[in-house]
Amino acid sequence: MTNETNSPSPGDTQPWGTRRRRFVEARSGAVERAWAPRAVRVEDGPSIGRRQIELRHLGGLEVTVEVDQFLDLGEASWNGEAVSFVAPTTSPHAEGWARRWQGGLLTTCGLTAVGVASPAEGGMHGRAHTVPASVTRTEGRWSDDGRYELAVEGFLREGAVFEQNLTLERSIRAEVGVGRIAIHDVIRNEGFVAEPVKVLYHLNLGWPLLHGGAIVAVQADPAVVVEASGVAGVWRRAVDEPVAGAAEQVDALDAVAELDGWSTATLTGEAGTVTIRFRPEQLPFLTIWRSAVAGSYALGIEPGTCWPSHAVGPERGKVGRTLEPGESFGVDLEIVFSAAEGVFAD
Template sequence: MAQLYQRSYTRRELAAHTGQLSQFAGVRLMTLDDGVERGVRMLEFRTGSGLRFTVMVDRAMDIADCEHNGRAVGWHSPSGFQNPALHQYEGEGGLAWFRAMSGLIVTCGLDHILFMDEDDATQYNYGPKKTVKSSLHGRVCTIPARLTGYGESWDGDQCTLWAEGIVAQSTVFGEDLHLIRRIEATVGGDDIRLTDRVMNHGFYRTPHMYCYHINVGHPILAEGARYVAPIKDVVWAAHAGDDYQKQNVGYRTMPAPQMNFDEQVWQHDMAPDADGKVKVALVNDAIGFGFAVETLKSQFPAMYEWQNLQAGHYALGIEPSTNHVYGKQFARERDELIWLEHGDERRYDTTLRILPDAEAVRAYCSRIADVTPAPEVDYPVPSGLFPKIVRD
């Protein structure tokens, strides 16, 4: 049954109270029409619980806006939701990706993630193409999707809002990878369910790497906000080779916006729960509000925490990844790089969860703590021990 307005409704009862479900909840297609965002198709989801989010059809069906009862969750960067036609993938030495980075989710992949790379291309059997050059975090996030459907679906008295699309990262004499993405939310619910399948549509053996850059902003991110996760080990930290504590920001507790902040990135080895899920949250106890990400350890064996606490940016990233932070060559050397033959696919099942009040925050943090206790110091010394990734 639909849980709305402090009561339960059957499908019949809900229909009796309105001419269209869209009065309470729904998903609709619209197009942005100004500035760098002009021409970008967008799906707006409203579940009726206070959860509203938008899906950028023309940006790999990534999630852009996200809010709950008017309180922002998803991060907006200075770049805005730029139309892909304006994007220069290889610009700025491979760092032009930042000019298209904004929103709750920015998908990274499909054949490359992490920093710039030049990799052997002999598998594509084309003499002039000796190597493949990849910019930061890959190409996929600025590729428009072919929207295959969206709407509402009833199963008895439960209604699911949904959208599906196909994002094709394809070229001649190179990769032909398809991302088939389905996004769902339940009427009356506070969760977003993301199901991705990455398939090799071509006939060349092709590498595959995948990561979600899930970006949370203010007011969940605020002075005193806590990063809560089942951390077995702190594997790596970008800033550990220098003065590890020079910015006075550890992994656990967030400060207010900073001036001249150097980004900090951590890789944690997470403990899954009994169902194989890794649960990570950012919570603001002062306002009783939080956001959680649930992934499967078997699908995303690595997890990064990105701290961009610079004033005017101010975001925290929760980043599940198929590979360790050292990237493609490191994965090749350790025989951890995923290779897809024709028709092969990888599936990724992720839940994004709003924690709407203090009780939900308390209960969720308790469930994480029950899996394994996280380090109780702000600056745990990285072990440098990258667990072997074994694929199914």
């Protein structure tokens, strides 16, 4: 938008937000056709029939919301480049995690298992990412201060006769012109006995944002260091180039909050910076997954109520959070894309 939106004509007494909206409407007769969330359906290939919602024009960021994968975030591009991990897998309906998982920007793991788990627990990383969402809201609308906001909301239930009865309500927010996605989840125990809840937000980044020499930095400590000394710090690593047959690396960390109560994890490379923000009071455990294997080159930044069961770390981080009957808790997560700073800046 030009500065014209900030400069009222003589005698114009309308609020600034109204002036901004009217400026746009004078130049685009139906902004919802260009800016509002767009529902689509895959018409070919192994994902045929899959429901998706596209979030576009987010200041260089474009994101697909996967309705049939409980409102997870699928393919993401930043300034025209795909930056979420693209997995070389068979189809969303294939057997087992390794053939089924599509990658994408965000996969919700849980609600009763995270990491290696038995079929009775839902298998690898649980069931949440396999449950289609009941979409309760999808719209674009003007705010009072002249911003065009996007909203997608939905609901899932993970339950069984004589077993757990857990629900998750998700709200996704974005704004036209701003490279940011905000997620707010509410997880509730609708059953009548206490239930352990394990949930992990598997955020997955790929090339070209991910490359050799890119820097991942998080406000966290290795779990063993925290247990030994209680000293808080910043965990920082340089990313390796892909190599055939390279071993995966899984680091179990304790999240550390800033003064504002948020913890920050960043990946900075030549293509830009992605910043993940979350609250350690909600998600105290952080897993960093690094795959330098050629063909499956990825970085996972994974805050959660626990670490994956296969992570090397103390058992205290693998228990999850217990919810009493009727109890709920909220989770807030932000994903922000921006131009690279520091060593990669022009």
